[in-house]
Amino acid sequence: MTDAKPPFDRVIILVLDALGIGALPDVHLVRPNDVGSNTLKHVVRDAGGLSLPNLERLGLGTVAPQSGLRVEAAPIAVHGIFNLGYKGADTYLGHQVIMGSRVPDVPEELFEVVRDDVAAALRRAGHHVEPAGEGLAALFVDGRMICGDNLESDPLQTYHCVGSIDDMPYEEIVKVGEILRSVARVRRVVAMGGYGFKAADIRRCTERRPTGQCGVNNVALGLYTSNYVVRHLTRGTKPDVQIPTILKKAGYEVELIGKVADVITCEGAHKEPHVLTQPVLDATYAALARVRSGLIAINIQETDLAGHDESAERYAACLRLADEGIGRMMAMMGPRDLLIITGDHGNDPTIGHDKHTREFTPLLVWTQGIVPKGIFMRDSLSDIAATVAEVFGVDAPEIGTSFLDDIVRA
Structure with missing residues (x-):
């Protein structure tokens, strides 16, 4: 940990579970059932259109221009696209990578x-x-x-x-x-x-x-x-090389809300493993009112459940509620708060099966006064953890490349 004052006091990571924006190019080889998947596009289509004003102004439609969302001419966020950085399509694996560690090497068996x-x-x-x-x-x-x-x-x-x-x-x-x-x-x-x-x-x-x-x-x-x-x-998690544990050991507050509280190990973190979206959002608002410095990581899971349920209508309803919550979160944030929004994989409810889909996910980064720009393709979700580490001047996680240089305030 350095003696320099961090550029932000708090980082909020919001994972919209299963928010995929198009199949990865390797699916025809490794997951042929996912060919043609595009969770966001197909949810918007089957819902008869969708308005997500906060996510749209951040740039979600800009990085997913075929989705049917409004393409914002001047997004207010740094915006890009993530390659997953791991094999398959799984919330547990995705969150290990988001927090900065390689996928755990454990037996795989029926x-x-x-x-x-x-x-x-x-x-x-x-x-x-x-x-x-x-x-x-x-x-x-x-x-x-x-x-x-x-x-x-x-x-x-x-x-x-x-x-x-x-x-x-x-x-x-x-x-x-x-x-x-x-x-x-x-x-x-x-x-x-x-x-x-x-x-x-x-x-x-x-x-x-x-x-x-x-x-x-x-x-x-x-x-x-x-x-x-x-x-x-x-089993098989590696907390010591993940950003929540690194921050906790450095004396920062760490809050894990929603599914992330179950799938990420961090001794001493405040955990609230809610499933339904509204309790997750309420816990997030409470954390924003309580936490003074450190990490608030949130997973909104109901979008993923809607994908498993093969219900585009339910997925759309969850996105609307999440979008409202994002607007309230942004209103509660100060100039020394940084918001990072992404997904962990896809779960296209229209693809014809009830499993996750291997898709790109969005990257939306916002703080008050940020200079918007497109940074587009990032190789791995682990870049989030690396960026958080650089923000706070703590030890780097096991993997990831920081994009902090792309976060500039006017």
Whole structure:
């Protein structure tokens, strides 16, 4: 940490989960199902048009001119486009890169590989375990919940435990998820709960995919539209080389709001892992009123859930609410605050599948008095972490190239 006064007291990173603006050029080789994806363009089209006045004046339509948003002739922000900087398309991986570390190197395997070990661990803890059905690798636990592959994630990376909060306290789902986490070697275990369905519905919606994945079809279940509650139990993170932990160790405040609170490890950070957009925004306003110096990182997740639900209308509604929130955030910001907005991947609700899509994401950077300019293509989302490190004069994260030189005030 240097003795010089940082150019900003606070940096706000806002990730609009799954805000993709066009397929990466390698999708025909690595993800053929994503060919033609363009989340923002197709959401705007299927919503019959969309007005996002704050994002538009920042330059979202300018960096995505085919999206159908207003192309601002004179955007007020530094604006550009991100290549993801990691393989695949995943929130957990995307956030590791955004915070400045390489993707963690952990085993990738289907749930069926560890199924017997998971079943044994659950039985030792006193749970009743049986197969979810004939020919299914997923497990039916205590006659109430399913453990298996998460079907909305890429194969080999994520398992889930799904239960009805109408049938049991959510904490019971989390406890089973923690046992699954203790055995699983993959990056992420997701403990998922919702309302309005029963155990029989969960079992009925358990299926095997051609990828070999076996778990609950959460879209068919209606989980993502049922006041969804979630915890992400991760493995393989490298907090010591990520900007939240670097800042915390340097004495700065760090607040993680929304999904980022679950997928990023930072000891001592203030965390609020809300799912619904309005509670995320309310927590953000409170953080802006409370935090004096440091990092406020926010993830608005409902856009991603709308993509999984294959609902362009819901996605558009979430974007409208987020845009209103961005306007309020900007009004609360002072001249020593810096706002950085991006996405972590795409999730095109019109592409014909319920998984993430591998897409470019926008980069919008604003502070009072900033000199707007287009910086266009950045190689990696990790450039955000590198920029934050340079702002505060702390140790650089593991990866990333700063764009602080492009942030000039009149």
